[in-house]
Every structure is written in structure tokens, then in C-alpha cells.
Amino acid sequence: MKTILRNLFYTLKRFQTASVLNLMGLSAAFAAFVLLMMKVSYERDFDTCYPHTDRLVMLNLAQPQEENYVSTLPRGPIDYLIQQVPGIEYGxxxxxxxxxxxFYTDPKNPQYFYEEPWAVYPDFGKIIGLKFVEGSDQEMNRPESVIVSESYARKLFPNGDALGSYLYTDTPDWRNPEATKFRICGIFEDLPENCQFKNDLFVPMGKLQENDWGSQNFFAFFLLKPGVSVEEINQQIAATEANKRLFTGDQGTQKLYVLPIQKLYYDMHSPYYFKTGSCSTMTLLVSIGFLIILIACINLINFSTALAPVRMRSINTQKVLGSTNGELRRALVAESVSIVLIGWxxxxxxxxxxxxxxxxxxMGFTPSLLVYWKYVLYTGVIALLTGIVAGLYPSWYMTSFPPAIVLKGNYALSGKGKRLRTVLIGFQYIxxxxxxxxxxxxxxQNRFMRNHELGIDKD
Structure with missing residues (x-):
């Protein structure tokens, strides 16, 4: 170990320019790779935070040729299906x-803040599995109730007295016009960023548009009973003949159906409110990340090979003094691993x-070394493997010749050595x-979308 450290410090000190360029390239490559893997984790784990993700579905209404588009719904069929479909546990x-x-919190000294509260039914917390740190959602059947996220409660009430406090408004909510103030009855644990329900305020839904089968203003989510599949629920929905009662769009062609919550993010198109992503984008990000690491690995090999002529004398001297090829190769690989880990x-x-x-x-999400610590460690393992792979060829090459090679020139300047370096550098450039x-x-493309004339005054 002492020999490895001595050789490492000697290399860093003796070949400062090469070492600095190596570390700059490695650190930039691993920084890009870690950020890309964080984004991949954000995408891959989207909507997996719920206790019963496999049973959580969204209700949609679409034409047969537009089943991949999210549509708003009338309230009538939502309530009807919750009551009539046996496979729905909560809706x-x-x-x-x-x-x-x-809104404001102090009626004597109103300090206004602006939010977009979502109106839900009392069973909303059960459907997505909200975890309450204070209070509960038991009072969400009352018009003047509200549940808020833990972080938002701390923001509104830094002294910790959020539970039982009121949020006041001068303009009643159109969905619940009888409520002019909302009492905080529950504070729930913050949901992760990569979910569809990352909101801070949820209020009870009033009686607006009950039994209305035509006005499309709402979305709906169901929690299926255990063992019930999406296909079975869609068959049960069709059996209710709710589609025939709709007064939306082209009657007779539109149909109600449910889709798994994770399909919403990956396979649906939503012009507003819901987040959407792409599996192909995630695959592309992984590919780019590994290409960046491969470039860094080749760069390290090239630097190590380029330094071979000036390090040959030292290596052959160690051979003369009794070091074996195996010992020297292990030391050189360990040196490569150390440099890569420093770069990481x-x-x-x-x-x-x-x-x-x-x-x-x-990047469209909030990177965090703590939240995505698993991927930081995975990248450390990849850095270790990269160091081993990048050190194998240079260590074999620099120890593969007898000590007399010092007097006869070197392989790095030979035709074969030049061709290898040309291939590696060519791959890097491509x-x-x-x-x-x-x-x-x-x-x-981004600049075009931001600056293209839309025919209206954007301001």
C-alpha cells in the first residue's frame, strides 16, 4: 500500500499537466454521469411512491383513436362509477x-399568498396513501377543511401551530362556494417530487355539477380492490353502460376506461396539470451517460500510454531491483483506480x-446527493471498475518488455502503438x-420554440 501511494504521489507531482487534465476530464465526466443517473432515477421511479401503486388507476374519457390523450371528465360518471363498479375500493x-x-392566515393583518388548491373527496388520502404527521383527513367531509403538506405547514406557520389554524380567502372557491375559510385538519408527509400529486393544499369538493354528465371540468382516480385487474374494471365499466349516458363530444364513440397510474406518465399525452415522460428518453440518457464514461476511460488509457516512454526507465529499474511483473501491474492498476476515484x-x-x-x-427536477445517494454509490462502483479497466492495458503494456527496451526505443513510437492510439482517439472524437x-x-430547437412568433402578444 505504501508503494502504491508513493507511486501515485510521484505520478501526480512528476506529470502535473497530464494529471490535471486527467482529473478534470474524469471529474467532469462523472459529474455529468451522476446528474444523468439522478434524472434517470427520477424518471424510472415516477409514481412508484404509493403504497398500492399496482392498484391505483386514473379514469379517462377518449375517442377510440385518441386513447393516449388525457381528457377532463364530467362529474356525473365519476360518482356513478364509484357507486356502481364493484371492483373499486375507493374513488x-x-x-x-x-x-x-x-389566501391569508391572519384576518387582522392579511398578508396574501397565492396557491392552486386541488379539490378532492374524503377518500383521497386513502387512495394515494398519505401519511399524516399531525391530524388526519377524517374531517375532509366538511366544507371548511383543508389538508396541507408538512413543508408548506412550516412555511405558513414557522412556529409549528399549523394544525387547527385557518386559511382565509376573500374570493370563495368556485368548486366549494360555501367555504370562505379553511381549517387545517391534517398535515401530511411531503410526497416525493416524482409523483403526480406533488401539491401542497387539498380542499373538499363541494356539490358543484353533481349529476352533470356533460360539463368536463374534472379528473378522477380509483383504488381497485385487491386482485382486481385493469381489464376487469374496464369490463365492469362497460357493463354499467355509463358511456351511453354521456353528453360529451361525439356520442356513441367516446368511452370511459381506466389506466394504471404509471401509464399516465410514460404513455399518455397531457397538455396541462399532469407530468409526462418517455421510456425512450430514459434509455437515451443512460446511453449518453455510459458513452461519457467510456470517453473518460479511453482518455485515461491514452494519457497512461502516452506517459509510458518517460516512465519506462523507472519501471525497468524496479524490475532490476527485483519487482515482478505481477507486482508492478497491480501497483499500476491501483494507481489508475486511485486517480479515477479522486476524479469521482x-x-x-x-x-x-x-x-x-x-x-x-x-433538468426538470431537483438534483440531490442525499435523495439519490444510491446512484451516487453506484457511480462510485462504476468509477472503481473504470479505474480497473483503464489501468489494465497500460499496466500490461509498460511491464511487457525486458529492461533492455530502455536502450532500444519504445513501443509507443512504433507503428502498432500509433495505430492503437489513433483508433482510441478517433473513437473519442466520433x-x-x-x-x-x-x-x-x-x-x-429550444431557442426556436421560445422565440417563434405565435401571432399573439405573449406579454
């Missing part, structure tokens, strides 16, 4: 406010700085140029 309306509403540690510092500077908002061109096209 809830999920009603957007459509615009921000003004530096990458974590880079990520922490970027998070602190709040410059990663363009992948790098492909990524740069792709990034340039994404930038141009």
Missing part, C-alpha cells in the same frame, strides 16, 4: 383550481456546488462530435 374526484387563489470525489464536489448555485433547474451536434440541435 376520488381530482379537481384543479384552474387559476391561483388568494471531485465530481461530487462539482455537483454540490452546482446545486448550491441553483443552476440545474433546466462520440464527442455526435454528442456536441446533438446538444447543438436541442439548443436550436
Amino acid at each position: 376520488t374526484i381530482y379537481s384543479p383550481a384552474w387559476q391561483k387563489q388568494a 470525489l471531485l465530481s461530487l464536489g462539482i455537483i454540490a456546488a452546482l446545486i448550491r448555485l441553483n443552476v440545474l433547474s433546466f 462520440v464527442s462530435f455526435a454528442l456536441i451536434v446533438t446538444a447543438a440541435f436541442i439548443f436550436l
Whole structure:
């Protein structure tokens, strides 16, 4: 171990330029890779946080040729299906406010803040598995009730007296016009960022548009009974003949059906309110991440091979003094692993700085070394393997010649050695140029969408 550390410090000190370039490349590559893997984790685990994810479904209404589009629903069929379909354990309306509403906490000194509360049924908490840290949702059958997230409660009431306090409004909610103030009856544990219900305020749904089978203003979610499949529920919905009672769109062609909650994110198109993603995008991100690591690995091999001529004398001297090829190769691989792990540690510092500077908002989620700690550790394992792979060829190459090679020139300047380096560098350039061109096209497309004339005054 002492010999490995001595060789490592000697290499870092003796070949400062190469070492700095190596560490810069490795740290940048691992920083990009860790961030990409965080994004992949965000995408892959979307809507998996619920206790009964496999039983949570969304109700949708669409034409046969538009089943991949999320549509708003009338309230009538939502209530009807909750009552009539035997496979539904709990059901809830999920009603957007459509615009921000003004609230305040002190009626004597109103300090307004603006939010978009969602109106739901009392069973909403049971359906998505809300965990209450204070209070409960037992009073959500009363019009003047509200449940709030834990972080939002701390924000509104820093002294910790949120439970039982009131939120006041001067403009009654159109979905619950009889309520002009809302008492906080429950504070629930914050939901993760990668879920559809990442909201702070939920209020009870009033009697608006009850038995209305035509006005489309709502969404709905059901929790199925254990053992009941999506196919069975859709058959039960069809058996109720609710489709025939609809007064929406082209009657006779639209149909009500449910879809698994995870299908909403990956397979549906939603113009508003719901988040959507793509499995192909996730696959692309993983591919780009590993290409970046591969480039860094090749870069390390090239640097190590390029240093071979000037390190050959030291290696052959150690041979003369009795070191075996196996010992020297293990030391050189350990040296490569150490450099890669240092680069990995530096990458974590880079990520922490970027998070602190709040410059990663363009990624569409909130990166965190703590939240995504598993992927940080996985990347550390990948860094270890990268160091081993990147160190195998240089260590074999630099120890494969007899000591007399010092007097006869070196392989690095031979035709075969040049061809190997040309192939590795050529691969680096091809992948790098492909990524740069792709990034340039994404930038141009984004700029086009932001600056294109829409025919209206955007201000």
C-alpha cells in the first residue's frame, strides 16, 4: 500500500499537466454521469411512491383513436362509477383550481399568498396513501377543511401551530362556494417530487355539477380492490353502460376506461396539470451517460500510454531491483483506480456546488446527493471498475518488455502503438462530435420554440 501511494504521489507531482487534465476530464465526466443517473432515477421511479401503486388507476374519457390523450371528465360518471363498479375500493374526484387563489392566515393583518388548491373527496388520502404527521383527513367531509403538506405547514406557520389554524380567502372557491375559510385538519408527509400529486393544499369538493354528465371540468382516480385487474374494471365499466349516458363530444364513440397510474406518465399525452415522460428518453440518457464514461476511460488509457516512454526507465529499474511483473501491474492498476476515484470525489464536489448555485433547474427536477445517494454509490462502483479497466492495458503494456527496451526505443513510437492510439482517439472524437451536434440541435430547437412568433402578444 505504501508503494502504491508513493507511486501515485510521484505520478501526480512528476506529470502535473497530464494529471490535471486527467482529473478534470474524469471529474467532469462523472459529474455529468451522476446528474444523468439522478434524472434517470427520477424518471424510472415516477409514481412508484404509493403504497398500492399496482392498484391505483386514473379514469379517462377518449375517442377510440385518441386513447393516449388525457381528457377532463364530467362529474356525473365519476360518482356513478364509484357507486356502481364493484371492483373499486375507493374513488376520488381530482379537481384543479384552474387559476391561483388568494389566501391569508391572519384576518387582522392579511398578508396574501397565492396557491392552486386541488379539490378532492374524503377518500383521497386513502387512495394515494398519505401519511399524516399531525391530524388526519377524517374531517375532509366538511366544507371548511383543508389538508396541507408538512413543508408548506412550516412555511405558513414557522412556529409549528399549523394544525387547527385557518386559511382565509376573500374570493370563495368556485368548486366549494360555501367555504370562505379553511381549517387545517391534517398535515401530511411531503410526497416525493416524482409523483403526480406533488401539491401542497387539498380542499373538499363541494356539490358543484353533481349529476352533470356533460360539463368536463374534472379528473378522477380509483383504488381497485385487491386482485382486481385493469381489464376487469374496464369490463365492469362497460357493463354499467355509463358511456351511453354521456353528453360529451361525439356520442356513441367516446368511452370511459381506466389506466394504471404509471401509464399516465410514460404513455399518455397531457397538455396541462399532469407530468409526462418517455421510456425512450430514459434509455437515451443512460446511453449518453455510459458513452461519457467510456470517453473518460479511453482518455485515461491514452494519457497512461502516452506517459509510458518517460516512465519506462523507472519501471525497468524496479524490475532490476527485483519487482515482478505481477507486482508492478497491480501497483499500476491501483494507481489508475486511485486517480479515477479522486476524479469521482471531485465530481461530487462539482455537483454540490452546482446545486448550491441553483443552476440545474433546466433538468426538470431537483438534483440531490442525499435523495439519490444510491446512484451516487453506484457511480462510485462504476468509477472503481473504470479505474480497473483503464489501468489494465497500460499496466500490461509498460511491464511487457525486458529492461533492455530502455536502450532500444519504445513501443509507443512504433507503428502498432500509433495505430492503437489513433483508433482510441478517433473513437473519442466520433462520440464527442455526435454528442456536441446533438446538444447543438436541442439548443436550436429550444431557442426556436421560445422565440417563434405565435401571432399573439405573449406579454
